[in-house]
Amino acid sequence: MHEIAIKSDVLSENALLAHHNREHFHAHGVYVLNLMSGPGAGKTTLLERTIDALRARHRLAVIEGDVQGRADADRIGRCGVPVVQINTGNACHLDARMVHRELERIDLGHLDVLLIENVGNLVCPAEFDLGEHDKAMILSVTEGHDKPDKYPVMFHVARALVLSKIDLLPHVDFDVERATRAARAMNLDLEVIPLSAKTGVGVDGWLVWLEGRIARAKAR
Amino acid sequence: MHEIAIKSDVLSENALLAHHNREHFHAHGVYVLNLMSGPGAGKTTLLERTIDALRARHRLAVIEGDVQGRADADRIGRCGVPVVQINTGNACHLDARMVHRELERIDLGHLDVLLIENVGNLVCPAEFDLGEHDKAMILSVTEGHDKPDKYPVMFHVARALVLSKIDLLPHVDFDVERATRAARAMNLDLEVIPLSAKTGVGVDGWLVWLEGRIARAKAR
Numbered sequence: 001m002h003e004i005a006i007k008s009d010v011l012s013e014n015a016l017l018a019h020h021n022r023e024h025f026h027a028h029g030v031y032v033l034n035l036m037s038g039p040g041a042g043k044t045t046l047l048e049r050t051i052d053a054l055r056a057r058h059r060l061a062v063i064e065g066d067v068q069g070r071a072d073a074d075r076i077g078r079c080g081v082p083v084v085q086i087n088t089g090n091a092c093h094l095d096a097r098m099v100h101r102e103l104e105r106i107d108l109g110h111l112d113v114l115l116i117e118n119v120g121n122l123v124c125p126a127e128f129d130l131g132e133h134d135k136a137m138i139l140s141v142t143e144g145h146d147k148p149d150k151y152p153v154m155f156h157v158a159r160a161l162v163l164s165k166i167d168l169l170p171h172v173d174f175d176v177e178r179a180t181r182a183a184r185a186m187n188l189d190l191e192v193i194p195l196s197a198k199t200g201v202g203v204d205g206w207l208v209w210l211e212g213r214i215a216r217a218k219a220r
Numbered sequence: 221m222h223e224i225a226i227k228s229d230v231l232s233e234n235a236l237l238a239h240h241n242r243e244h245f246h247a248h249g250v251y252v253l254n255l256m257s258g259p260g261a262g263k264t265t266l267l268e269r270t271i272d273a274l275r276a277r278h279r280l281a282v283i284e285g286d287v288q289g290r291a292d293a294d295r296i297g298r299c300g301v302p303v304v305q306i307n308t309g310n311a312c313h314l315d316a317r318m319v320h321r322e323l324e325r326i327d328l329g330h331l332d333v334l335l336i337e338n339v340g341n342l343v344c345p346a347e348f349d350l351g352e353h354d355k356a357m358i359l360s361v362t363e364g365h366d367k368p369d370k371y372p373v374m375f376h377v378a379r380a381l382v383l384s385k386i387d388l389l390p391h392v393d394f395d396v397e398r399a400t401r402a403a404r405a406m407n408l409d410l411e412v413i414p415l416s417a418k419t420g421v422g423v424d425g426w427l428v429w430l431e432g433r434i435a436r437a438k439a440r
Contacts, residue, residue, distance in 0.1 A: 039258035039342050039371065040363025067343060069369045090373070092312060092343035120370070121341055122259050123287060123312035142362040142385065143260025149289045150340070151259065153310070165362065171391055 014128055017096035021103065021131025028108035031217040032116065033210070034094075034130050036154065037138035039120035042164040044072045045197040046138065046206070047115060051079045053207050058112040058214065063102060065094040065119045072117060082106065093124040096131055113214060122147070126154040133217050136160040142172050145179035148186055155183050160191040160209055167196040234348055237316035241323070241351025248328035251437040252336065253430070254314075254350050256374065257358035259340035262384040264292045265417040266358065266426070267335060271299045273427050278332040278434065283322060285314040285339045292337060302326065313344040316351055333434060342367070346374040353437050356380040362392050365399035368406055375403050380411040380429055387416040 025032050037043050051060055061082040064073040073085035084102045086094060094116065106114070116132060118125040126135075137158040139147055142165055148155045155161070161183050163176060180192045191209055195202030245252050257263050271280055281302040284293040293305035304322045306314060314336065326334070336352060338345040346355075357378040359367055362385055368375045375381070381403050383396060400412045411429055415422030 038260065038340065039367060040360070066370050068372055071366055071369060090343075090347065092341065119343065120258065121312065121343055123310075123339065123341055124344075127310065140260070140362060142360060142388070146291055147259060149291060150286050152288055168362070168388065168391055171388055 011127060014096045017100055018129035018131040021096055021100050024103055024108060025131060028111065029218060030108050030111050030114050031214045032114045032132040034116045034118060034132040034135045035138070036118040036125045036135060037120060038122045038143060041138040041140040041143065042197050043117050043138055044075055046162065046164065047076060047117060048079055049197050049203050050115065050207070050210065051076070051081055054113065055081065059110055060113050060115065061106050061111055063099065063114065063116045065117060067119060088119055092119055092121045093128050094118050094130060095128045099130045122151040122154050126157050134159045134213055136162060138162040138164050139179070140165045141169055141174040145175045145182065148179065148182035152186055155186045158187065158190060160193060162206060163192065163194040165196060165198070166194045166202060167199050231347060234316045237320055238349035238351040241316055241320055244323055244328060245351060248331065249438060250328050250331050250334050251434045252334045252352040254336045254338060254352040254355045255358070256338040256345045256355060257340060258342045258363060261358040261360040261363065262417050263337050263340070263358055264295055266382065266384065267296060267337060268299055269417050269423050270335065270427070270430065271296070271301055274333065275301065279330060280333050280335065281326050281331055283319060283334065283336045285337060287339060308339055312339055312341045313348050314338050314350060315348045319350045342371040342374050346377050354379045354433055356382060358382040358384045359399070360385045361389055361394040365395045365402065368399065368402035372406055375406045378407065378410060380413060382426060383412065383414040385416060385418070386414045386422060387419050
């Protein structure tokens with residue numbers, strides 16, 4: 001009970017700070033996406049594709065969350081957009097405070113879209129609101145179609161589920177329909193987008209979804 | 221600082237309980253392995269292979285850790301060995317208290333080897349000692365060779381690193397030598413074992429390592 005009480009305090013404090021971040025984003029008309037997955041599902045590769053496609057129409061910036069290191073920030077930096085690396089130390093997720101601290105280093109007044117890559121983890125990142133508009137999660141087809149039942153919170157809070165690495169479908173035992181059904185059983189409105197960031201197949205569907213979400217946020 | 225202090229308390233309480241578990245295991249001559257990985261790296265499939273190979277020589281039991289559900293416990297139960305499912309609720313890792321609570325349901329007096337499958341997560345499970353003899357981690361080759369730098373604690377505490385799904389090597393961009401070098405830079409004594417639990421290639425190397433560890437524990 002002691003641990004549960006502490007966790008509940010941490011989460012309510014986080015909710016307040018997330019609300020504060022949201023006000024910042026709203027004041028500056030910045031759309032924010034929180035991208036989450038287990039380790040190595042392809043978040044950074046999808047971000048690279050996304051930046052390439054969106055940068056002609058939107059002013060972009062990226063926040064990279066990792067336990068340590070700045071390998072992903074360096075990759076994203078090569079795409080030519082501003083990037084901030086957050087190292088969480090021994091925390092397995094980003095929280096609203098970490099993001100808030102970095103907002104000073106990002107010029108929100110000259111930004112349209114902020115893309116946040118969370119720490120690779122399917123559990124805790126799902127519980128920590130960062131003040132983003134949307135959460136998207138990536139599940140690689142190599143991880144298996146049994147994941148919705150095992151990581152229910154993540155599937156519940158996501159607005160879009162990207163099924164990544166579909167170029168590997170011929171080599172793995174992954175049932176796209178079964179995964180889609182199981183995920184939608186938890187989240188009726190979930191948008192399911194199969195793609196391969198490597199070959200580019202399906203990436204258009206992702207971009208259409210994302211542009212729709214950006215347009216919707218800007219219209220409010 | 222507040223959160224760090226709480227975490228430090230949680231970890232010292234866990235260390236005491238882990239020590240207590242260790243005394244139980246030692247008193248009954250039970251070897252205990254804590255198997256960890258990100259989601260979908262193939263822990264359960266490797267466990268199935270391991271149980272098939274070891275059950276003729278050792279009395280086995282399994283603890284399955286998942287946020288929710290008992291799909292893995294059902295799979296392991298079909299292998300014909302006793303299995304206990306721990307559901308962690310919103311915790312992203314097993315801790316020593318959860319394992320201790322279940323030890324009443326496991327007959328340690330008639331057991332040689334206890335295999336624990338942790339929650340799929342490369343961050344927090346690494347910090348929570350369960351009282352086990354060895355920690356082994358699995359990294360699927362689909363996750364990329366950049367993982368040692370991103371999840372340093374896990375690579376540091378593991379005694380063996382299984383590189384799984386090597387049947388997919390022709391289809392992914394994974395450099396086994398580079399991953400091995402990066403992992404050993406953090407952990408000189410790390411045993412690196414590439415295998416495919418699907419085709420069986422390399423599984424012998426895993427079993428030789430595990431039998432060696434079991435024999436060493438029994439001899440003490």
